[in-house]
Amino acid sequence: MAGVVLETLSWKKLIALGILLLLLLLSFFLIGGLVAPNPSNVMVVLGTKCLRKGSHMQEEWFIPFGGNEKCDSINSVDEDRVYDEGISANQIVFSFWLPYMRDGKQLDFSRWQQMLLTVMQLDIQYDPKFPMVKGNQYNCSLLAFFELGSLHYDYYLINVRVPVEPYKGINMEIGSLMDIWVIGIHQNGGFTKVWVSIKTAMFPIVLAVLIWFWRRIMMLTRPPNLLERTLFSLGIAMSLLNLPLEWLTLAVDMPFMLMINDIRQGIFYAMLLCFWIIFAGEHIMDQVERNRLKHYWKHLAAVIFGCSCLFIFELSERGVRLTNPFFSIWITDVGTKLALSFIILAGIAACSYFLFLCYMIFQVFRNISAKRTTLPSMSSARRKFYLGVIYRFKFLMISTLFCAALTVCFFIISQLNEGQWKFMDQDLNLEYTSAFFTGVFGMWNVYVIGLLCMYAPSHKNKPMETDETSNEEEVQLTHLPSETSSVQAFAAKAAAD
């Protein structure tokens, strides 16, 4: 393997660069924590119970408030008027207008708010015929309602009817429905603005580094090796994730944005997982010649299998919602089983991946400690070569662990904080969840930029052995270190002979 920038860099420069990247990282967290609002907010809307006068067949929309357009409504389904006028269940329409009124004014959605996800909460009066929980109301769980991948319009009017069909038994024994709440979750415009700004800023930077990296490789006399190609792909995946497509949603109705974002993120993380496997594999330092994708098929298959499971799940949940926003795979029994099986399969794939990765890292460390013992007996060129390999590996290990630990820590903090959000509304104004998102996003950007810079081939000329001699010497050297690998090494030597 050729020397990389990391090895030729002096400590001073390395520390300076490290501090620079750390500061960049910190600024990402601060932008998210201080500037951006919470990623999403919620609107709890209580349905207005409008009365339908005309025949059942008539298509009609009911508007909960306003001047002349306001529907004729009742306050409660058990008020006297309902009995006096003989109003039936079929005549009641629950009407919702999103977003609701505030300060006496009608709010309107902004396209910056990106998406709307709604759930329904039903208030059902307790009936002694169905004793479940003692109390005045049943404790009903939430119902998924609909999900819109784009907020292209200013207002959304929802009419819900719960018609009774006595002969078919539809909606007959559902208890006494008093109210319907619709809870709308939308992304915050401010968060989108901050998010898109970060993406817009990072996209050209990563792209520039990527081009620089590839030109470095092109300047080499040899063709790019596997690790370099993987790193390049990782850069491409990062750029894809950075691409600020959100700008388009301001002009065009793009309900598929949610799905595209999920897929982009999926591609990036899949690429990252592949990169770790290949990086570890290329640093095992045994005599096996890898440098080809074929050697990693088991590991990569785990990644690809897991990701495609999640992809199919995604398609069947958010994909179907493109045509029918009310669809959810979880509402039918078969769908739930299917979705669960996909998620379990993906989980199995993830587990096997991590076993592979851990085993590989274990192998690397075993070989590193083995090499360490033999280092003094090597020629200076060999020693330099192995020291370089060990150094490169350790550097990546530490930075990766640092990033992963930071992600996990911050995720836990943001989750904990949200659970307790009720109790600490006034005292702290740091948005942990936003900070988590911008921070983690910025962190992986910094990580990829760092890798592309550090692991680009160095153009400072370094004395390097040619491939054949290093291979030969490696074989001769490997049977020195330990008893356990000597048999293996002997076999390999015999094969080489």
Added chain:
Amino acid sequence: MKALEECQYQFEWDLWNCSETPASLFSMSNRIKADRELAFLHAIGSAGVMYVVTKNCSQGIQEACSCDVSRNGLLGKGSDWKWGGCSDNIDFGEYISRHVFSTTDTGRDAHAAMTTHNKQVGIQTLQVTAVLICKCHGVSGSCTIRTCWRQLADFRVPGNILKKKYKKAQRVNFYNGELRRGNSVRNVPLSLVSKSSLVYLSDSPNYCKIRHVNGMIGTQGRQCIKQEKGISVPKEHKKNCERLCRDCGFQIRRETLQEMSKCSCKFRWCCTVTCRDCLKTVTKNFCHKED
């Protein structure tokens, strides 16, 4: 009025049956005694206002509901809901209950302190009963993003809690501008009152002797419940008639009444239109003055 309705439900079988006018929820004018019943009234009153305002905000019919920006990030463009969304409806309900309906009792005397304290207990009780519900909507619906909101429980829940607090209410004294437990005559250091319990300043009057607006005295004419065939009575009301009538010097009179009620209803989620009106014979017990 939601609070009064709930109060009358909670005290249906008590000596004091919450036969109050809505005005007494918010002022002291027509009650001279600062007893534990008043404490309950204030607490349930402020909780009721908060509850109704929150519901109206959610329905969009409360004109004055505003978009509070307290949770919008520091540098956010404050008043813009497009930047950070609006605050919870419950916060606004609390604000209205705390600031708009407390204007009648200002001042630094014992009564004002008691009112403020009990109203705070009511608000706090409603807040505690509101459930925090979260929904995950991250990548593919995972929990990387979670949004939480508070859902009001049925008003019966805070009602039940406040009834329990009513029973455990503490008698306090106003001392150095603070409400303190116990009697100031004894030379014992007085402890401060817990923030979650109802407090009162004077003992309740004898509700057997109180003259009501309609000229009835005490529990005269009130219905009571008795353990009988076909009627099961909650444990705490086992001796309801004795307590309500006998102890006040009234007699229990058994009356058989014809009552109109809805029956043989077809069960549907709303508006039982297929009901018929039937005449039902019921037996009830009333407190009756001795002739």
